[in-house]
Amino acid sequence: MTVRIEQKQRYAIIFIDRPEALNSLNQEALGDLSRAIKSLEGEAASNASLRAFVIAGAGDKSFIAGADIAEMASFTSVELEPEERSSAAESFSKKGQDALNIISDSKLISVAAINGFALGGGLELALACDLRLASDTSLIGLPETGLGLIPGFGGTQRLPRLIGKAAALEMILFASKISAQRAYEIGLIQKLFPKDTFWKDLNDFMDKLLSGKSSLAQKAAIHGVEKGIQMSLEEGLALERRLFGSLFQCEGAKEAVNNPDKPQDGPQEGITAFLKKRKPNFP
Numbered sequence: 001m002t003v004r005i006e007q008k009q010r011y012a013i014i015f016i017d018r019p020e021a022l023n024s025l026n027q028e029a030l031g032d033l034s035r036a037i038k039s040l041e042g043e044a045a046s047n048a049s050l051r052a053f054v055i056a057g058a059g060d061k062s063f064i065a066g067a068d069i070a071e072m073a074s075f076t077s078v079e080l081e082p083e084e085r086s087s088a089a090e091s092f093s094k095k096g097q098d099a100l101n102i103i104s105d106s107k108l109i110s111v112a113a114i115n116g117f118a119l120g121g122g123l124e125l126a127l128a129c130d131l132r133l134a135s136d137t138s139l140i141g142l143p144e145t146g147l148g149l150i151p152g153f154g155g156t157q158r159l160p161r162l163i164g165k166a167a168a169l170e171m172i173l174f175a176s177k178i179s180a181q182r183a184y185e186i187g188l189i190q191k192l193f194p195k196d197t198f199w200k201d202l203n204d205f206m207d208k209l210l211s212g213k214s215s216l217a218q219k220a221a222i223h224g225v226e227k228g229i230q231m232s233l234e235e236g237l238a239l240e241r242r243l244f245g246s247l248f249q250c251e252g253a254k255e256a257v258n259n260p261d262k263p264q265d266g267p268q269e270g271i272t273a274f275l276k277k278r279k280p281n282f283p
Contacts, residue, residue, distance in 0.1 A: 002029040003036050004058075008203070010210045011052040012040055013113070022065035023057040025121045025153075027092070029068075030099040037102050044108055048283055051210050051218075052109035054202065055129065057122075063114040063138065064122025067096065067153065089152075096121060096153035100128040104226065107219055109209070113202050114138045114189065119177065124153035127162060130222055132189040133205060134180040135198045140188065141177035161229060163187055214282050216250055216265050 006013040014036050016023040025033075037053065044050040057063040075089045103110050103125070112118075112126035114134035119141050126132050134140070142151050142159070150156060151172065160168035163186050171178065183189045193201035220243045228236035250266035265282050273280035 001032055002026075003032040005036055005040070008206070010049050011054060011109075011111075011206050012050065013054045013056055014040075015056055015058045016064055017058040019057075019059035019061070021068065022062035022117060023059070023122070024065050024068045025096065025125070026068035026071045027095060030095055034099045034102050037106060037108075041106060041108060048215070050108070051215055052111060052206065053106075054111045054113050054206065055103070055125065056113040056115055060116065062116040062122075063112070063118040064125055065117045066120030066122055066143070067092075069147070093152035096124070100125055100154050103128040109218060109222065111206070111209075113198075114140065114180070115195075115198055119143055120151065120155075121153045124151055124155040124158070127158040128154060131209075133191045133193060133202060134183065134189045135195040136180050136192050137195045138180040138183075139177045140180065140183045141175070142172050143175045143177070145173060146175035212280060212282065214265050214267075214270060214280070216247060217267075217270075220244075220247060 004015050004017050075085050110129040112129040112132045184192050224243050270280045
């Protein structure tokens with residue numbers, strides 16, 4: 001296995017566990033990652049307390065240093081016809097995109113914990129997550145054009161949606177590595193933590209993210225943002241209305257009145273708590 005899972009109280013950490021290769025993504029790792037996320041989603045179906053997963057890199061040097069260059073070297077073999085090289089490369093790109101789409105489509109909140117190099121496919125994986133955190137010594141970039149390539153796991157599509165066309169093209173065309181501080185300044189990551197306290201700060205961040213907030217509302221918000229950004233404003237507003245209304249269809253309104261000590265999710269509990277000047281008792 002190239003990944004391992006560490007269970008926490010309300011979330012899990014998925015470690016890409018190839019430290020000898022700086023956690024680079026080969027086809028085996030992409031498959032293992034996909035299966036790990038699907039496993040957590042299956043667990044969450046019967047365990048409501050599991051609400052998120054964090055992806056991190058094993059060891060203290062690298063988050064994910066990119067796609068496995070040694071594996072891609074086989075695509076350049078002169079023994080293959082040009083069409084065969086192209087087909088092999090496109091298949092690898094699709095496998096990477098499919099794995100990262102599982103992250104972006106997950107109903108669990110996804111967080112990239114960038115604890116070192118996040119280059120190429122590593123940064124593309126982080127872009128597929130809902131949120132990105134980094135240690136203050138991390139280096140981030142898309143170096144593919146320096147290898148005669150382009151980002152192939154979604155980088156040309158997700159990065160400009162996140163930081164804008166000009167800033168994305170600058171990173172891609174220059175193939176440069178930027179500091180975590182610079183990534184924070186351009187909105188690529190949300191939080192910077194000192195390297196020495198990274199894991200403690202990550203745990204505190206996850207606790208704040210998952211405490212005192214409705215799981216249903218957070219899921220609806222993620223869905224609205226992810227899908228709405230691909231729509232026109234008018235379509236996005238219509239989606240928002242439907243999601244807003246759907247939250248009031250959740251079960252438990254009568255239960256919240258008759259048994260106020262039992263944890264409830266949804267607006268009934270949140271609004272009641274606000275009016276009674278108490279903290280909401282979300283499950």
